[in-house]
Amino acid sequence: MKIGLDAIFRDTGGRTYIGGFDATWISIGDGYAADDALRWSGRLLYIQPVSDQLVLNFGAFYVFNLYNYPLPIVGANWNPTPRWTLSAILPVQM
Numbered sequence: 001m002k003i004g005l006d007a008i009f010r011d012t013g014g015r016t017y018i019g020g021f022d023a024t025w026i027s028i029g030d031g032y033a034a035d036d037a038l039r040w041s042g043r044l045l046y047i048q049p050v051s052d053q054l055v056l057n058f059g060a061f062y063v064f065n066l067y068n069y070p071l072p073i074v075g076a077n078w079n080p081t082p083r084w085t086l087s088a089i090l091p092v093q094m
Contacts, residue, residue: 004020004021004022004023005020005021005022006018006019006020007019007020015046015047015048016046016047017044017045017046017047018043018044018045018047018059019042019043019044019045020042020043020044021040021041021042022040022041022042023040024040040064041061041062041063041064042061042062043059043060043061043062043073044059044060045057045058045059045073046058046059052079053078053079053080054076054077054078054079055076055077055078056075056076057073057074057075057076057077057089058072058073058074059072059073060072060073061073061091071091072091073089073090073091074089074090075087075088075089075090076088076089
């Protein structure tokens with residue numbers, strides 16, 4: 001069973017935050033010796049417009065069963081022309 005929640009927040013200064021949380025209940029076993037566990041992950045991303053053509057992204061990503069610490073998220077969106085967009089986000093794509 002998996003339950004998740006994603007939200008986008010915008011404050012009065014025009015700053016945008018994107019956050020999410022997922023919780024998954026995992027039951028592994030044959031009914032006699034089951035390994036039941038709650039696994040969760042979360043992410044928070046801050047979006048900062050620099051100009052009409054450039055937007056920077058900062059945040060953190062955490063997965064309970066993959067890493068013991070949050071991973072930083074750094075990225076940018078650049079629109080050199082109305083028809084072209086270059087986007088990059090590291091280390092994960094949300």
